[in-house]
Each structure stands twice: as C-alpha cells, then as structure tokens.
Amino acid sequence: MAAVLAAAQPAPPDPLIRDNAISRVSEHVHVISDLDVGLVPNVGIIVGTRATLVVDTGLGPRNGETVRRVTGSVSTNAELYVVSTHFHPEHALGESAFPPSAKIIRARAQQQDIDEFGLTLARTFAGRSAMTAALLEGAQFRKADIFFDREYTLDLGGVRVRLLSLGPTHTRGDTVVWVEGDRILFAGDVVMNRTFVAFASPYSSVKAWLADFDQLEPLHPLKVVPSHGRVGDASLIAEQRTMMTAIQSRAVELKRQAKSADETASTVQSEFQAKYPDWAVPGRIGSIARTAYLEAP
Numbered sequence: 001m002a003a004v005l006a007a008a009q010p011a012p013p014d015p016l017i018r019d020n021a022i023s024r025v026s027e028h029v030h031v032i033s034d035l036d037v038g039l040v041p042n043v044g045i046i047v048g049t050r051a052t053l054v055v056d057t058g059l060g061p062r063n064g065e066t067v068r069r070v071t072g073s074v075s076t077n078a079e080l081y082v083v084s085t086h087f088h089p090e091h092a093l094g095e096s097a098f099p100p101s102a103k104i105i106r107a108r109a110q111q112q113d114i115d116e117f118g119l120t121l122a123r124t125f126a127g128r129s130a131m132t133a134a135l136l137e138g139a140q141f142r143k144a145d146i147f148f149d150r151e152y153t154l155d156l157g158g159v160r161v162r163l164l165s166l167g168p169t170h171t172r173g174d175t176v177v178w179v180e181g182d183r184i185l186f187a188g189d190v191v192m193n194r195t196f197v198a199f200a201s202p203y204s205s206v207k208a209w210l211a212d213f214d215q216l217e218p219l220h221p222l223k224v225v226p227s228h229g230r231v232g233d234a235s236l237i238a239e240q241r242t243m244m245t246a247i248q249s250r251a252v253e254l255k256r257q258a259k260s261a262d263e264t265a266s267t268v269q270s271e272f273q274a275k276y277p278d279w280a281v282p283g284r285i286g287s288i289a290r291t292a293y294l295e296a297p
Contacts, residue, residue, distance in 0.1 A: 014131045015039035015090065017058045017066045022074070025223055025231065026182035028159045030074050032067065034228055039090045039125065039132065041227050044186045045071050046179055048156025051079035054102075055177050055186045056227070057094030059125070060135035064094025081105055081154060083163055085188030085227055086171040087113045087141070088200075089122040095142040105152060106144035107165035110173025113201070114141050166190060166212045168203035178219060185221035191236050193229040196243070196276075196284040199291055206248050206292045213241045229280070243279075244288065247272060251292035265290040 017040055021033040032043040040063075044055030052075040057064045071080070080102040084092035087110050095104060119139075126133040146152065152163045160180045167174040170189035177186035185191075189198060190212055197209070217237050224236045247268055254264040268289035273282040 013037045015059050015063075015135065017043065017063045019066060019070055022070055025225070026179070026184050028156075029179055029182050029184045031225055031231065032070055036229065041085075041090050042186075042225050042229075042231070043067050043070075044177065044184075044225060045074055046156060046159060046161055046177075047075045047077065048159035050077060050157030051081060051154070052077045053081045053083065053154060053156060053161055053177070054098075056084055056091045057082060057097070059090040059132070060093050060137070060139045061097045062094075062135055063090075064097030067094055068097050068099075077157075081156075082142075083175060083177065084110070085176065085186065086110060086174050087117070088171070089119075089125050089136060089139070091188075091227065092141060093122060093136065093139040096140060098142075103145040104142045105146045105148070105154075105163060107163070107167075107173050107175045108147050108149055109165050109167050110171070110175060111144065111147065113171055113173045164215070166215065167208065168201060168205050169209045169212055170198055170204065171201045172203040176216070178221075183220070183222040184225065185216065185219060185223070186225045187216070187227070187236075189227045191216065191224055191240055192226045193224075193232045193236055194239070194278060195226075195229055195280040196282060196288070197240065198281070198284050199287040204291060205295065206244060206288065207295055209244060210241065210248070213237055213244075217241075243272075243276065246275075247285065247288050248292040251289045252296045255293050255296050261290055261293050264293045 024030050030045040034040040034042045039059050041056045046053040057067050083105045122136050126136045154161045162178045164176050174188050221234050224232050250268050251264050265286035269286040272285045
C-alpha cells in the first residue's frame with residue numbers, strides 16, 4: 001500500500017528557470033520568479049543606461065543560458081556584470097553560460113567558501129534526480145573578475161547598486177544587492193518570506209545574522225526579493241528579526257537552566273513550530289536554537 005501511495009504522489013517540478021516567469025518590479029529591475037520550485041532561485045536583472053547586472057544564474061549551464069537569454073530580452077547593454085548571492089549550486093553554477101566579456105563580481109568571503117567546499121554540494125544535488133545530475137554536468141565556478149571585501153558599488157548608468165558582503169549567515173559569503181534609487185533589496189537567503197532561514201554553514205552565526213538585520217532595516221526597501229519564495233516588503237526583515245531574537249532568547253534561557261544543547265534544540269523546535277504554524281521549513285528551528293545556545297556565554 002505504501003508503495004502505491006508513493007507512486008501516486010506527483011513528481012516535483014524539474015528545477016528549471018522559466019523564460020515566461022519574468023516580471024518588472026520597478027523602473028530598472030526585473031525578477032525571474034522561482035515559481036516556488038525547489039533548487040530554482042529568484043533571479044534579478046538590473047538595467048541601467050550603460051550596463052546590466054544579473055543576480056544569481058541558476059542550477060548549471062542550461063539554467064544559466066535561460067537567464068542569459070532573458071537578460072538579452074530586457075537589455076541590449078553590451079556591458080554585463082554577474083553576482084551570486086552565495087556559492088550554492090542553484091545560485092552560482094549557471095555562470096559559465098555567460099560570455100567571457102561578462103564580469104563576475106564576488107565577495108572574498110564567498111571565494112573562501114568556494115575554495116573550501118568546492119563542488120561538494122553540487123555532487124549532493126546531482127544525486128537527487130537524473131534531471132538535476134544532467135543540469136549540473138560539467139558545471140564549474142567561473143573565475144571572478146572583481147573581488148571585494150565588505151562593499152562594492154556599481155554605476156550601471158543612472159542606476160547605483162551596492163553589493164554588501166554580510167556573512168557568516170546562511171553561508172560565510174552571503175552577498176545582498178541594494179538597488180538604491182529603486183529601493184529594491186535582493187536579500188539572498190538572509191531574509192526569507194515566512195520561511196525559517198537555513199544555517200547551512202559551519203560558520204553560520206545568530207549574532208552575525210542579527211547584526212545584518214541592523215544594516216538592512218535602515219534601508220527601508222520597497223521590495224525585498226529573497227533567494228527563494230515570494231517577493232515581500234521591508235516587513236520581512238522585521239519578521240525574521242522577531243523570530244530569530246525570540247529563538248535566541250529562549251535558547252539562552254534554557255542554557256541558563258543547565259539544559260543541554262540537544263535538549264534546548266528539541267524544546268525550541270517544538271515550541272516555535274507551534275508558534276509559527278504557517279512558516280515554511282520548520283525543521284530548521286533546531287539548528288537556529290543550537291547555534292544560539294553555543295554562542296551564548
């Protein structure tokens with residue numbers, strides 16, 4: 001019976017970026033929606049009078065080619081820049097589809113992630129399905145043309161864009177993109193929409209994450225584009241801060257009661273899953289609590 005039920009479940013959508021999922025969210029900014037499909041990112045295309053910036057490139061060269069093609073449909077600029085919100089395969093491994101003239105911009109902390117972890121996660125993803133394996137076949141990270149430490153500013157021609165390296169949060173090298181005049185924030189996996197964030201790196205830190213919210217909230221974005229999920233507004237930052245601060249406070253409280261890290265993670269997991277029943281991926285709560293516990297004095 002279990003086998004019959006499993007066979008009856010619809011297969012998850014293939015992790016392909018769709019040409020027709022593009023929308024214009026401000027005067028200079030277009031977003032290719034992930035359509036809530038796993039291993040597909042929300043892709044940004046920011047167009048100035050002189051140059052264009054692409055934010056995230058998809059899972060492997062085939063998806064990268066789709067992003068390149070859609071970029072060409074909304075911009076005729078020959079000057080092209082590409083940045084990834086972090087080094088994970090669905091965000092960075094479509095880079096090779098872009099012409100050699102496209103300049104890859106990368107935070108030094110993100111390069112550290114690439115140097116340390118390489119294609120390990122890509123191999124894990126490739127084992128999930130034949131389609132994923134095919135999409136990642138031959139995928140490699142491009143060599144960066146421009147490195148930056150904490151911040152890099154691009155003038156695309158009438159459009160000023162700031163790239164901010166804000167890890168260690170989801171990864172050590174998380175990069176957010178702030179389109180100043182349009183007030184659009186590409187937040188990567190640092191700010192999600194009613195989704196518990198993923199502590200996906202051994203370097204992930206609750207303290208660093210909360211400090212990042214301190215930097216992002218004063219921007220007062222009109223729209224926040226997370227790496228995955230629906231576009232929201234500035235309230236997403238406040239919601240994530242409230243959630244994470246509450247988990248941190250509860251973890252510290254339990255540690256002071258001499259509870260173990262395992263007991264704390266289990267208790268907080270149960271409590272906050274009930275407290276936030278409409279938030280996605282509640283299984284991540286325990287990791288947030290454990291990290292807060294270990295960081296507490």
